[in-house]
Amino acid sequence: MSAPERPRVYLVDDHAMVRAGVRSELGDAVTVVGEAADVDSAVAGIRAAVPDVVLLDVHLPGGDGRAVLEALRAELPGTRWLALSVSDAAEDVIAVIRAGARGYVTKTISGPELRAAVQRVAEGDVVFSPRLAGFVLDAFAATSPSAPRSEDPATDPGLDLLSAREREVMQLLARGYTYREIGSRLFISVKTVESHASNVLRKLQLSNRNELTRWAATNRLL
Incomplete structure (x- = not known):
């Protein structure tokens, strides 16, 4: 049996040292096909590379991660998006998930956990750092037709x-x-x-x- 194909991953983060660290942690579990540090270069680079998974920081020069996602989501339906951020604020989590990301993990994640998260997102699963899942469930419950009204x-x-x-x-x-x-x-x-x-x-x-x-x-x- 042949080994499963490695996900093609694009890294978006405005700190070069963070990108280098993520690349190192991912190792040979993925194929990194590009990286970018701001919204405009990310949009251009992802459009050219058409990766399987984009690891996307939430806060970027020239905008935010959601702007990148919204610019390309319809154009690249086969690309999946995983937010990787230092922020664990509810508003950041909910905004990027509503924009179409398949998951959200914080930068406290370990190397093995990150590799597993990327693989799962590439396969179509959703992934959240444990304490962030409640934000998403809360937002879903608040917008569900059968959910109780906020009051x-x-x-x-x-x-x-x-x-x-x-x-x-x-x-x-x-x-x-x-x-x-x-x-x-x-x-x-x-x-x-x-x-x-x-x-x-x-x-x-x-x-x-x-x-x-x-x-x-x-x-x-x-």
């Missing part, structure tokens, strides 16, 4: 069963924070976080964090 309160009666502390833990869990990060934010031990998390899932009758994130987005609690 509506959460309707799930399970919410009333949670203590104030459990609600805090629930929201941080749903946003993708680790137990250790939650403990640091709330000044409680990891063991206490684990206990609260178990209580939250039990009271809401949920099985795992993914279900909790969907539940929190539906009830506009993220």
Whole structure:
């Protein structure tokens, strides 16, 4: 059996050292077919290269990553877009996803995780850094015809069963924070976080964090 074809990747970032680091981390898992540092050169270069995946920074000289994507998305329907940014702001995540990106990962991602993310996007999957998924689910829930209006309160009666502390833990869990990060934010031990998390899932009758994130987005609690 022949080895799978390596994705052809185009890098867009305004820092040359970042591009060099990304290229190094990707190694021979991909074929880098070009790179650019600003909106205009990115549009021209991607149009010429027609890559499988564009790794796209969100903030660029002369505009932003969304401008690159919007300029080429219709013209290059076979190219998939993966945002790679230092920003984890909800407005950045939602804007680039609405523009057509297939995923959004932050620059804290490890080399192996980045290689896997590029491969998955090339194959048609969507990929998000864990704590960013809640932003997208929230935006989807807010625009869904069946979603509760923004002024509506959460309707799930399970919410009333949670203590104030459990609600805090629930929201941080749903946003993708680790137990250790939650403990640091709330000044409680990891063991206490684990206990609260178990209580939250039990009271809401949920099985795992993914279900909790969907539940929190539906009830506009993220």
